[in-house]
Amino acid sequence: MTPVSAPHPIASSRGALRGDSLRGVYFYELHEADDELAIGMTLAHDEAFAPSEFLAMVETARSRVIETFTEETLIEAIAAELEREHDFAASLDSRLVAAVGISSEEGETRLLAHEGPTAHAADEGEEEDPDLAIAEALLSGREPIGLRTAVVDLEKNESLDS
Incomplete structure (x- = not known):
């Protein structure tokens, strides 16, 4: 891929330039969305x-992983493929070093509870919510597996008909 110059910079109030790289780092976004949820x-x-060029890289990564990915979402699978093939670095929750809650009230800005790289490891022992698994499969374009149907007989409660 051929590097290109950054978009025309726009001066900010701090003197830094929007559109320029930040110490040689350029940022790209992936979005996965449907009518209800955007990731x-x-x-x-x-x-x-x-x-x-970025679009071409994403489309190539998508075609490589669409049928076989094991990540929770398609967007995570594409990001992982872009990391492997093109040395991108994805902003994953597991890589977060610190989180701070900002408040306009004096003394209310504080560190938020942060689980770090072990956050998802704790989830591995928990039972998976089948409704969530179905929703994640549908959002990622995969066919949900393990659908269940329950048929029950209901009796009419005559005392409620008054």
Whole structure:
């Protein structure tokens, strides 16, 4: 891929330039959405790519992983493929170092509880919610597996008909 220069910079109030790289780091976004839910992920790279080049990389990654990915969502699978093939760095929760809750009230800005890289490891022993698994499969474009149907007989409660 051919590096390109960053978009024309716009001066900010702090003197930094929007559109320029931040110490040689360029940011890219992936979005996966339907009518109900939108998921986004930011990727970083030390080279600037033209938007059309980034799109081509994403489309290639998508075609490689669409049928076989094991990540929870398609967007995570594409991000992982872009990391493997093109050295992008994805902003994953497991890589988060610190989280701070900001408040306009004095003394209310504080560190938020942060589980770090072990956050998902604790979830591995928990029972999976079947409704959530079905929703995640549908959102990622996969066919849900393990659908169950229950048929029950109901009796009419005559005392409620008054």
